[in-house]
Amino acid sequence: MENKEYHIGSHVVMKKSHPCGSNEWEIVRVGADIKIKCVKCNRCIFIPRIEFNKKLKKVIS
Numbered sequence: 001m002e003n004k005e006y007h008i009g010s011h012v013v014m015k016k017s018h019p020c021g022s023n024e025w026e027i028v029r030v031g032a033d034i035k036i037k038c039v040k041c042n043r044c045i046f047i048p049r050i051e052f053n054k055k056l057k058k059v060i061s
Contacts, residue, residue, distance in 0.1 A: 006030070011039065011060040018043070024060070 006012060010027045017023035022040035029035035034052045037044045047055070 006056075006059050012036070013057045013060060014055050015057050016055065023057075 006027055008027055008030055012025050012027060014023050014025060018025075018038045018041070020038060020041040020043070022038055024039045025036040026039055027034060028037050028044060031049075033046045033048055035044055035046050036052075
C-alpha cells in the first residue's frame, strides 16, 4: 500500500464528489479516523484511515 503524505489543513481531492458538487476537502483531524470538511458547503465527515486512503485521488496542498 502506498503511504500518502497529508497533514491537518491539507486540501485533498477525493474520487467521488460530495452531493453539493465539490470533490475538494480539507483535512481537519488525523488519527485512526480522519475528519474531512467539504470546502464548498463546510460539511464534516469522519472516515476510517484505510477507507480514506482508498478513496483519495490526490493531495493539492
